[in-house]
Amino acid sequence: xxxxxxxxxxxxxxxxxxxxxxxxxxxxxxxxxxxxxxxxxxxxxxxxxxxxxxxxxxxxxxxxxxxxxxxxxxxxxxxxxxxxxxxxxxxxxxxxxxxxxxxxxxxxxxxxxxxxxxxxxxxxxxxxxxxxxxxxxxxxxxxxxxxxxxxxxxxxxxxxxxxxxxxxxxxxxxxxxxxxxxxxxxxxxxxxxxxxxxxxxxxxxxxxxxxxxxxxxxxxxxxxxxxxxxxxxxxxxxxxxxxxxxxxxxxxxxxxxxxxxxxxxxxxxxxxxxxxxxxxxxxxxxxxxxxxxxxxxxxxxxxxxxxxxxxxxxxxxxxxxxxxxxxxxxxxxxxxxxxxxxxxxxxxxxxxxxxxxxxxxxxxxx
Amino acid sequence: xxxxxxxxxxxxxxxxxxxxxxxxxxxxxxxxxxxxxxxxxxxxxxxxxxxxxxxxxxxxxxxxxxxxxxxxxxxxxxxxxxxxxxxxxxxxxxxxxxx
Numbered sequence: 001x002x003x004x005x006x007x008x009x010x011x012x013x014x015x016x017x018x019x020x021x022x023x024x025x026x027x028x029x030x031x032x033x034x035x036x037x038x039x040x041x042x043x044x045x046x047x048x049x050x051x052x053x054x055x056x057x058x059x060x061x062x063x064x065x066x067x068x069x070x071x072x073x074x075x076x077x078x079x080x081x082x083x084x085x086x087x088x089x090x091x092x093x094x095x096x097x098x099x100x101x102x103x104x105x106x107x108x109x110x111x112x113x114x115x116x117x118x119x120x121x122x123x124x125x126x127x128x129x130x131x132x133x134x135x136x137x138x139x140x141x142x143x144x145x146x147x148x149x150x151x152x153x154x155x156x157x158x159x160x161x162x163x164x165x166x167x168x169x170x171x172x173x174x175x176x177x178x179x180x181x182x183x184x185x186x187x188x189x190x191x192x193x194x195x196x197x198x199x200x201x202x203x204x205x206x207x208x209x210x211x212x213x214x215x216x217x218x219x220x221x222x223x224x225x226x227x228x229x230x231x232x233x234x235x236x237x238x239x240x241x242x243x244x245x246x247x248x249x250x251x252x253x254x255x256x257x258x259x260x261x262x263x264x265x266x267x268x269x270x271x272x273x274x275x276x277x278x279x280x281x282x283x284x285x286x287x288x289x290x291x292x293x294x295x296x297x298x299x300x301x302x303x304x305x306x307x308x309x310x311x312x313x314x315x316x317x318x319x320x321x322x323x324x325x326x327x328x329x330x331x332x333x334x335x336x337x338x339x340x341x342x343x344x345x346x347x348x349x350x351x352x353x354x355x356x357x358x359x360x361x362x363x364x365x366x
Numbered sequence: 367x368x369x370x371x372x373x374x375x376x377x378x379x380x381x382x383x384x385x386x387x388x389x390x391x392x393x394x395x396x397x398x399x400x401x402x403x404x405x406x407x408x409x410x411x412x413x414x415x416x417x418x419x420x421x422x423x424x425x426x427x428x429x430x431x432x433x434x435x436x437x438x439x440x441x442x443x444x445x446x447x448x449x450x451x452x453x454x455x456x457x458x459x460x461x462x463x464x465x
Contacts, residue, residue, distance in 0.1 A: 083396035083403040086385040124389060 006036065010043045011245070015288045017053045018249055031057075031065045041073055048246030050077035052125045082124035085115070088131055089123065089216060091184055095133075095147065096218055102146050105221065107134040107210050109189070109231065111250070113222040116215035119253045126246065130185035134203065134223075137190040144188065152186070192231050198273050199234060225258040226265050230272055236284075237277035243284070252285050262294055370453040370460065372423065374442060377461040378449050379419040384457055388415065395457055404455065409434060413445055414452075419461055423449060 013034070016027050034040060044050035054074035057063050063071050092112070099106055108116060109132035120126045135143050148154060192199035192206075200206060209224040223231060232251045236243050269278040279298060285291050372378075380386075386395045393411035395404045406414055412433060416426045427441040434441075452458045 079394050079403055079405055082387055082389055082394040083385065086387045086394065086396060087398060090385050122389065123387065124394075 006039060007043065010040055014044060014047060014049055014053060014245060017056055018049050018245065019252065019289055028062065028065060031062065037070045041077070045077065048127050048244045049249065050074065051081040051127065054078045055122065055125055078124050081127050085123045085128055088128050088184055092131055093216070093218055095186065098146055098150050099143060102142060104135060104139045104143050107206065107221045107223055109134055109223065113228065114250055114253070116220045117213040117222050119257055130187055132187045132189060134189050134192070134206070140188060140190050193234055193238065200272055225254050226260045226268065229254050229260060229265065230269055230274060230278060233277040233281040234272070234274045236281050237274065248285055251281060252289050252291065255291060262297060266298065370450060372446065372450055372453065372460060374424040374446070375422050377420065377422045378417050378452070378458040379461050380417055381456055381459050386414070397456060399456070402455070404457065410448055413448060417458065
């Protein structure tokens with residue numbers, strides 16, 4: 001039998017540590033026997049679970065199993081996440097006031113939504129890279145206008161191929177004195193996916209199903225649990241299932257919060273054109289964590305190729321042309337220097353950023 | 367470490383831009399300007415929560431003494447040291463007393 005790699009061993013340990021509901025003795029033995037702590041925390045951090053692992057160990061009284069310096073290191077991850085998220089939520093409160101004054105409703109998405117709705121019991125457990133909002137398409141420009149008038153700066157991006165014209169999305173970089181050295185990023189979306197063929201045909205259907213949660217004295221609207229599960233699955237698929245562990249844990253904790261009506265969920269996934277992403281996501285979770293599924297849960301035709309071919313189409317010729325090697329530097333210059341933005345931009349800036357980074361990486365390693 | 371010249375009549379106020387959260391009785395403070403994070407223990411967090419831009423150190427020390435049943439002189443000395451440390455790290459500034 002093949003011995004798992006050091007990476008796989010840590011990953012297997014992290015799965016269990018992240019959901020320490022019923023600690024098994026062998027987990028504790030594995031922690032005690034663990035020696036390569038640098039690798040352990042690096043993987044924890046890369047996978048977005050370092051604060052969660054620290055919290056679980058502390059909650060269950062297992063911190064003493066760690067050497068003192070490792071306890072300290074785990075605490076630093078936790079406190080750093082508390083601090084970073086404190087900055088985010090202070091600004092979120094301000095954005096809420098700004099948008100509320102203009103009567104622009106919004107839904108919180110992704111990690112932020114999971115924190116405010118209590119899926120994570122402590123705001124220090126879920127690292128945030130940004131805060132994602134869903135607003136109605138008609139509200140995108142008014143929201144952008146009022147936010148920029150209040151000190152937010154839109155991160156300008158160059159032209160994007162027409163393949164993305166159905167995905168209006170804005171990428172705002174916060175620019176205030178307090179965060180000059182710690183930039184905070186906020187994304188305004190009008191759809192759940194930059195790809196028009198995935199997600200609900202009409203995002204309006206999300207709003208009546210949404211729920212509200214009080215967090216730090218503010219009431220926030222978030223997607224319903226089933227919609228969040230579907231959206232998270234879609235998000236994983238967009239990232240080609242190269243998932244960080246925390247993204248899968250997000251879904252696991254959503255499922256712990258509310259067992260969905262599976263039939264209804266799969267029906268909705270069909271409508272959103274994301275049946276395979278959902279089933280594959282569930283498969284990934286059940287492969288690593290305990291998750292009770294009904295006996296008649298669909299058997300998943302698990303072919304990675306099939307899923308990838310469903311999810312990732314060949315890039316359009318425009319896309320390829322735009323990102324030819326000799327364009328990369330100019331794009332980066334545009335990204336870093338362009339100051340004007342007030343035009344309706346129709347693309348996914350996140351996708352662009354991803355593409356640029358990937359191409360830059362190739363360029364550097366050429 | 368520089369001294370900020372505080373005394374018991376000094377009124378601390380939280381510096382602009384400082385973000386903080388109280389988590390399980392501890393205070394996590396972050397100064398985005400220098401990207402530094404500080405954690406205060408329970409008594410430090412208690413004192414931090416009492417900072418309202420109106421109460422001077424003496425008044426906060428009285429509250430601390432009552433809460434933790436500590437001698438008032440010890441509470442005052444500890445708080446002078448704590449607030450001095452917070453001020454030198456730009457987490458608080460001193461407000462001019464009206465009296």
